[in-house]
Amino acid sequence: MDQLTTTSELPIPVNAARAVARPFLSSLENVGRFGMMLWELVRALPEWRAWVPRTVEQCQQVGFGSLLIVVLTSAFAGGVTSFQAGYQFTGSIPLYLLGAVIAESIILELGPVMTGLLLAGRIGARYAAELGTMRVTEQIDALESLGRNPASHLLLPRVLAGLVMLPALVVVSDATGMLSGFLAAKQSIHITYAEFAYGTQRFFRTFDLWYSVIKAEAFGAVVTLIPCYVGFEAQEGAEGVGRATTTAVVTSCVLILLLDLLLAKLLL
Amino acid sequence: MIELRNVHKKFGRHVVLDGVDFTVADGETVALLGPSGTGKSVLLKHIIGLMRPDVGEVVVDGESVPQLSRQALAALRGRIGYAFQTGALFDSMTVYENIRLGITDDACYRDRDFCHGRVAECLRLVNLSDDVGKLMPAELSGGMRKRVGIARAIAGRPKYLLYDEPTSGLDPVNADAMDALIERLQKELHATSVVVSHDVRGSFRVADRIALLHNGRIRAVGTAEEFMAAKDNVVREFLERDMQFAAEG
Numbered sequence: 001m002d003q004l005t006t007t008s009e010l011p012i013p014v015n016a017a018r019a020v021a022r023p024f025l026s027s028l029e030n031v032g033r034f035g036m037m038l039w040e041l042v043r044a045l046p047e048w049r050a051w052v053p054r055t056v057e058q059c060q061q062v063g064f065g066s067l068l069i070v071v072l073t074s075a076f077a078g079g080v081t082s083f084q085a086g087y088q089f090t091g092s093i094p095l096y097l098l099g100a101v102i103a104e105s106i107i108l109e110l111g112p113v114m115t116g117l118l119l120a121g122r123i124g125a126r127y128a129a130e131l132g133t134m135r136v137t138e139q140i141d142a143l144e145s146l147g148r149n150p151a152s153h154l155l156l157p158r159v160l161a162g163l164v165m166l167p168a169l170v171v172v173s174d175a176t177g178m179l180s181g182f183l184a185a186k187q188s189i190h191i192t193y194a195e196f197a198y199g200t201q202r203f204f205r206t207f208d209l210w211y212s213v214i215k216a217e218a219f220g221a222v223v224t225l226i227p228c229y230v231g232f233e234a235q236e237g238a239e240g241v242g243r244a245t246t247t248a249v250v251t252s253c254v255l256i257l258l259l260d261l262l263l264a265k266l267l268l
Numbered sequence: 269m270i271e272l273r274n275v276h277k278k279f280g281r282h283v284v285l286d287g288v289d290f291t292v293a294d295g296e297t298v299a300l301l302g303p304s305g306t307g308k309s310v311l312l313k314h315i316i317g318l319m320r321p322d323v324g325e326v327v328v329d330g331e332s333v334p335q336l337s338r339q340a341l342a343a344l345r346g347r348i349g350y351a352f353q354t355g356a357l358f359d360s361m362t363v364y365e366n367i368r369l370g371i372t373d374d375a376c377y378r379d380r381d382f383c384h385g386r387v388a389e390c391l392r393l394v395n396l397s398d399d400v401g402k403l404m405p406a407e408l409s410g411g412m413r414k415r416v417g418i419a420r421a422i423a424g425r426p427k428y429l430l431y432d433e434p435t436s437g438l439d440p441v442n443a444d445a446m447d448a449l450i451e452r453l454q455k456e457l458h459a460t461s462v463v464v465s466h467d468v469r470g471s472f473r474v475a476d477r478i479a480l481l482h483n484g485r486i487r488a489v490g491t492a493e494e495f496m497a498a499k500d501n502v503v504r505e506f507l508e509r510d511m512q513f514a515a516e517g
Contacts, residue, residue, distance in 0.1 A: 043338075049374075049378075134358075137354065137356060137359075138352050138353075138356040139356050139357070139358055141313070141318050142356035142357075142358070142420075143358075144318060145318060145348070145350040145352075146345065146370055146372060146420075146424070147341075147342040147343070147344075147345035147346045147372050148342075148369070149342070
């Protein structure tokens with residue numbers, strides 16, 4: 001009879017080495033698979049007949065679908081920034097500086113990061129759940145069995161929609177945040193439009209807008225690529241889809257904050 | 269012609285296929301029998317290139333499937349219709365769009381008039397009315413989903429048809445209707461077919477030959493008569509168990 005060695009019978013150093021190696025190898029495998037997915041996306045580019053109409057559809061869902069919530073949260077964020085800055089500034093610092101503080105806070109940080117985090121929840125969760133469900137219900141296998149490429153039909157449209165629409169939403173968020181910031185400041189500390197505009201222009205650099213858009217582009221990549229990968233690789237039924245959705249949202253949020261730090265260090 | 273030679277496949281430590289040799293001649297219908305979890309669907313997925321064997325060869329039309337380039341594999345898949353166990357319909361699309369996606373020739377797929385005609389024809393072939401085309405998959409019953417899945421599989425006029433458990437989950441009346449449908453499609457389409465099933469009587473009805481998958485290998489192959497007369501213990505046991513289930517049902 002064959003002798004079967006169980007894990008518990010192995011020497012402790014071997015078990016310890018396995019415990020360390022397993023997550024490392026698993027991470028390495030994920031990096032490799034993620035790289036393969038990126039390569040598949042590049043290879044799918046010539047199949048424009050498949051991805052162009054679907055990208056337009058996804059852009060509508062990502063863009064118009066997220067517009068209201070982005071406007072709403074940006075309006076609140078602009079208002080809160082304005083109230084808090086106004087509270088600290090009153091009586092000690094010239095009021096026009098409030099314009100600079102609000103504009104820079106919104107354009108450099110709040111607009112892109114808040115929109116990124118919102119879309120990680122809204123779009124990231126949706127992509128991971130959609131693709132995960134398609135995987136576990138064999139819809140992706142069915143697509144492949146029909147000779148269609150899942151990269152051009154499912155992945156590329158979603159990623160491109162994020163890359164196109166997130167910067168657009170960030171511009172809307174920036175504008176809304178500044179407008180609500182001004183209105184809140186006008187209401188609370190009675191700043192005039194001329195003072196607010198002077199402060200905004202005084203410290204404004206065109207690069208600030210580019211920086212906002214660059215961040216949006218990077219976050220757009222994160223909130224689409226990660227959920228697409230995680231959803232596409234989902235397994236084990238409803239539980240697997242649930243796990244994929246959670247992983248997609250958490251990983252996207254953490255990566256957005258990490259990229260926020262890195263880009264600030266690299267570009268500012 | 270479909271040929272699997274010495275195909276091995278395992279997931280982790282679990283060996284699913286352990287040296288499968290399996291051949292389907294052109295124009296033939298072969299039913300692949302076996303209890304649930306023996307790797308029948310896995311074998312089917314090897315034929316269409318959704319899975320690659322760890323060892324062994326899968327040859328369709330003289331081409332080694334695992335070695336095909338991306339374009340060649342897509343072209344081969346255009347010649348194979350695969351009816352999934354649960355239908356695997358795209359739930360964000362209407363039934364019409366689902367079936368239209370089965371038209372694998374790009375020029376035909378872009379021709380709206382052709383698509384309208386072909387989808388209506390496929391719906392008729394699987395005994396569904398034109399109106400079903402407007403419905404979403406969520407609005408269909410289990411049996412209808414399977415039919416739409418078959419309609420999608422035949423939309424591209426495939427040379428090969430692979431059915432994955434076409435009668436599973438259906439009541440005896442609907443299972444019988446599904447067998448009749450498969451039988452009729454064989455006569456009308458003349459496709460080479462593999463029907464994966466655990467339903468012995470249905471398989472006897474639709475197939476020219478029967479194969480039994482047991483412990484990762486093809487245990488027996490033959491006509492329905494040869495199968496019934498088999499002396500092999502495993503075959504007898506499988507047949508008796510099916511008769512017992514039928515009697516209890």
